Amino acid sequence: MNRRDFLKSSILSALAVSTIGRTAEAAVQTAGTPDLVALHGGNAEAMWQAGIKAMGGMEKFVKKGAKVVIKPNIAWTQPPEYAANTNPELVAAIVRDAFKAGAKAVIVFDHSCDNGPDCYRVSGIAAAATGAGAEVLHATDRSTYRKVEKKEAQALTSAEVFSAVLECDTFINVPILKHHGGAKMSGAMKNLMGMVWDRRTMHRKNLRYTIPDLLYYRKPDLNVIDAYRMMMQHGPRGGNLRDVATGKFMLLSTDPVAADAAAARLLEFDEKSILYLQEAAARDLGIKDLTKLNIKRIEM
Amino acid sequence: MKIFSLKTLRVLRWCIIILLLIFFTALFSGFIQHDQKLYQAADCQFMPGVLSVAALGFAGAFGAMVLIAAITAFCGRVYCSWCCPLGLLQEVIERLDRRIFRKKVRTFRKGHNVFRAAFLVLLLTMLFGGIALPLGYIEPYSLFGKISSGIFKQLLSWLNNASVNLPQSAIEESAAWHMALAISGGALLGLIALTIWKGRLFCNTVCPSGTIFAALAARSGRRLVIDQDKCVKCRKCEKACNANCINITDKQSIDFTRCFMCMECAAVCPVKAINLVSRRKNNLADADLPDAPERRNMLIAAGAAGIAGWAAGKMLQKTSPLKKQAILPPGAGSEEEFLSRCTGCGLCIANCRGNCLQPATTEYGWRGFMLPVMKFSGTHPGKCEYECNNCSANCPTGALRKMSLKEKKLCRIGMAKFFSGNCLAYVDGEPCGACAEHCPTGALKMVPGPHKMATIPQVTAELCIGCGNCQYACPVTPQAIVVQAVTRQNKAVSPEVYYQKETVKKAPSSIPF
Numbered sequence: 060m061n062r063r064d065f066l067k068s069s070i071l072s073a074l075a076v077s078t079i080g081r082t083a084e085a086a087v088q089t090a091g092t093p094d095l096v097a098l099h100g101g102n103a104e105a106m107w108q109a110g111i112k113a114m115g116g117m118e119k120f121v122k123k124g125a126k127v128v129i130k131p132n133i134a135w136t137q138p139p140e141y142a143a144n145t146n147p148e149l150v151a152a153i154v155r156d157a158f159k160a161g162a163k164a165v166i167v168f169d170h171s172c173d174n175g176p177d178c179y180r181v182s183g184i185a186a187a188a189t190g191a192g193a194e195v196l197h198a199t200d201r202s203t204y205r206k207v208e209k210k211e212a213q214a215l216t217s218a219e220v221f222s223a224v225l226e227c228d229t230f231i232n233v234p235i236l237k238h239h240g241g242a243k244m245s246g247a248m249k250n251l252m253g254m255v256w257d258r259r260t261m262h263r264k265n266l267r268y269t270i271p272d273l274l275y276y277r278k279p280d281l282n283v284i285d286a287y288r289m290m291m292q293h294g295p296r297g298g299n300l301r302d303v304a305t306g307k308f309m310l311l312s313t314d315p316v317a318a319d320a321a322a323a324r325l326l327e328f329d330e331k332s333i334l335y336l337q338e339a340a341a342r343d344l345g346i347k348d349l350t351k352l353n354i355k356r357i358e359m
Numbered sequence: 360m361k362i363f364s365l366k367t368l369r370v371l372r373w374c375i376i377i378l379l380l381i382f383f384t385a386l387f388s389g390f391i392q393h394d395q396k397l398y399q400a401a402d403c404q405f406m407p408g409v410l411s412v413a414a415l416g417f418a419g420a421f422g423a424m425v426l427i428a429a430i431t432a433f434c435g436r437v438y439c440s441w442c443c444p445l446g447l448l449q450e451v452i453e454r455l456d457r458r459i460f461r462k463k464v465r466t467f468r469k470g471h472n473v474f475r476a477a478f479l480v481l482l483l484t485m486l487f488g489g490i491a492l493p494l495g496y497i498e499p500y501s502l503f504g505k506i507s508s509g510i511f512k513q514l515l516s517w518l519n520n521a522s523v524n525l526p527q528s529a530i531e532e533s534a535a536w537h538m539a540l541a542i543s544g545g546a547l548l549g550l551i552a553l554t555i556w557k558g559r560l561f562c563n564t565v566c567p568s569g570t571i572f573a574a575l576a577a578r579s580g581r582r583l584v585i586d587q588d589k590c591v592k593c594r595k596c597e598k599a600c601n602a603n604c605i606n607i608t609d610k611q612s613i614d615f616t617r618c619f620m621c622m623e624c625a626a627v628c629p630v631k632a633i634n635l636v637s638r639r640k641n642n643l644a645d646a647d648l649p650d651a652p653e654r655r656n657m658l659i660a661a662g663a664a665g666i667a668g669w670a671a672g673k674m675l676q677k678t679s680p681l682k683k684q685a686i687l688p689p690g691a692g693s694e695e696e697f698l699s700r701c702t703g704c705g706l707c708i709a710n711c712r713g714n715c716l717q718p719a720t721t722e723y724g725w726r727g728f729m730l731p732v733m734k735f736s737g738t739h740p741g742k743c744e745y746e747c748n749n750c751s752a753n754c755p756t757g758a759l760r761k762m763s764l765k766e767k768k769l770c771r772i773g774m775a776k777f778f779s780g781n782c783l784a785y786v787d788g789e790p791c792g793a794c795a796e797h798c799p800t801g802a803l804k805m806v807p808g809p810h811k812m813a814t815i816p817q818v819t820a821e822l823c824i825g826c827g828n829c830q831y832a833c834p835v836t837p838q839a840i841v842v843q844a845v846t847r848q849n850k851a852v853s854p855e856v857y858y859q860k861e862t863v864k865k866a867p868s869s870i871p872f
Binding site for chain 1: 393712713744745746747783789790791792793795796797798799800801803804805812832834835854855858861863864865866867869870871872
């Protein structure tokens with residue numbers, strides 16, 4: 060091989076390698092599963108349909124015969140338009156798709172802050188979920204929780220977790236996006252507080268550390284942040300329609316940290332002010348840097 | 360005028376008794392909390408109606424009280440064996456007892472007119488003297504409430520706990536609940552013993568409603584009478600009478616002031632000698648009225664009891680001065696008003712959605728023993744649910760003014776106070792915010808504290824209604840935020856009005872990342 064041929068071939072091969080690399084990268088962008096799907100402009104059900112399709116379809120998360128637990132935010136005795144609880148239409152749509160994907164049982168629950176049965180009723184979630192075929196479980200009795208210990212946790216080293224969460228095959232976290240007086244923002248990770256009994260202990264041991272600790276007990280298989288209606292201030296309880304903005308957003312991700320980081324941008328919060336988000340990222344529980352994520356954006 | 364045969368009437372009465380007893384037990388067990396309309400049934404009781412009119416004047420539950428009095432004046436004490444929950448309970452006890460000891464028979468006993476008149480006056484004057492407590496243990500509706508919300512509720516909740524998947528109420532474990540259980544158990548056992556021993560003696564001696572009804576029934580337009588020509592003196596009616604008010608041996612008469620119109624006598628009469636007849640048409644004299652010397656004794660006894668009751672009320676009040684520390688349920692007004700009106704039936708406690716209404720032990724002093732009090736911390740903490748007005752909407756005695764949910768949401772029952780020395784965020788710099796998170800009116804604002812990143816709560820007095828959600832949520836003991844009593848309940852500013860001018864951030868118009 061002479062020098063000219065060598066140069067020729069090396070340039071060609073370099074070109075080839077770089078092109079192949081680039082096409083491969085492009086393929087991931089379009090064909091591969093995104094880390095985060097952000098949707099805007101549709102109604103709750105339409106955005107969910109498009110979002111889950113972009114995430115690779117419900118079948119990817121719910122296997123045939125699976126036991127599915129859906130954890131919306133049903134914390135307060137407030138009707139849907141006040142944006143204190145997850146949109147009931149979204150919960151119903153997820154339940155239906157879970158059954159369509161072959162789920163054996165779908166359970167919907169939350170450890171409410173107000174009187175549990177009242178929250179279930181007034182939020183419209185009990186009726187919507189039951190209507191779609193789910194079983195709505197009350198979480199007001201301590202005996203329905205099971206004590207679990209986690210050595211890796213830093214503050215919440217033991218917790219009483221709702222039994223159904225521990226026993227399920229697929230755990231879907233469906234929070235509503237809100238301003239939060241104590242934790243700054245309520246999104247994916249904050250919503251998980253409703254899967255344990257020990258809410259007071261979590262507050263006592265510093266939410267900055269206890270909220271990320273929840274991910275050791277059961278990391279959700281899918282996080283769907285409902286931001287169709289957003290509580291911009293006076294959260295998490297609200298009660299004033301002035302505080303509610305109709306943003307028409309939805310975020311889907313398997314990574315609760317990524318979902319929360321994106322959610323903070325929707326509320327225009329400085330992510331540094333959300334301490335539990337910083338903490339979770341520092342512990343490598345997820346990625347908060349949106350530039351490192353493969354994001355699929357869908358305008359509807 | 361025969362609409363029903365006596366047998367049909369008897370079947371009808373037992374159907375009503377059983378349905379009403381189930382209904383009242385459900386009311387006092389908190390099983391039908393969602394439908395406040397059903398609770399208006401508690402307003403249809405006589406003594407609560409009297410009390411509510413005494414407390415609230417024309418705003419009280421006038422209608423039912425007047426109707427019951429009118430019915431009694433027309434055809435006797437129908438209320439006592441068709442509608443009064445304690446009366447129905449005694450009817451059931453008597454029935455079961457007769458099933459078990461069939462041979463037991465009742466015989467005529469003389470009435471205790473002097474005692475009952477004096478006792479009624481004693482209770483009422485004590486009430487007006489400011490002590491409602493004794494009335495609460497004698498008055499049939501409240502007594503039934505105590506029995507039902509103590510024993511029956513507990514039984515039902517144990518049964519309920521056996522089933523999964525339903526919201527299970529925890530077995531109450533505090534001292535106050537044990538006391539309430541003991542009192543209602545004692546009252547039920549006492550009532551069973553008395554009924555087995557002497558029939559419905561309770562209703563014809565101590566019951567204040569019964570005594571008022573007796574006075575009305577003595578001159579009622581229609582009355583049960585034994586036809587002396589037909590009567591064969593078999594004494595079947597006398598033996599069947601729970602009130603011991605039929606006298607066959609001496610004069611074949613019924614003491615209509617003590618008769619509950621249960622119609623058992625007419626049903627057992629082999630010759631149909633007992634009938635409801637018009638007093639005027641049949642020219643009946645006021646035969647049941649006590650004679651002159653007895654009337655004089657009644658008057659003297661009642662007068663003496665009146666003075667004694669009033670004086671006792673005033674004196675006893677001094678032994679239990681107002682503490683002004685306890686949080687009163689919404690609609691109570693002031694502690695003085697509440698303690699002189701509430702009979703402690705327990706309807707509000709049983710139907711509290713936030714489990715904060717609990718029987719008081721020492722919170723009010725002995726004068727308010729077992730009356731409802733709001734507890735936001737302690738062994739069995741609860742909180743006043745913002746979207747609930749069951750207590751004030753259901754209270755039949757006027758101790759709690761009836762308020763719509765909208766009114767109740769602005770009713771200030773206390774005022775939150777921040778104790779920074781107990782607060783995690785203030786002392787240790789650990790962000791918490793549980794109090795502000797649970798505050799339903801936006802009265803708690805998180806503001807910068809001594810530590811960076813750990814905001815602390817600040818109370819906006821205009822908005823605070825004292826609902827206790829903050830105290831309940833506070834994770835430390837003793838709590839860093841505590842609701843303190845107000846001298847008189849008043850009106851808070853509505854959050855809608857208060858935050859009217861605040862600017863609200865808009866949501867982004869497209870995906871911002």
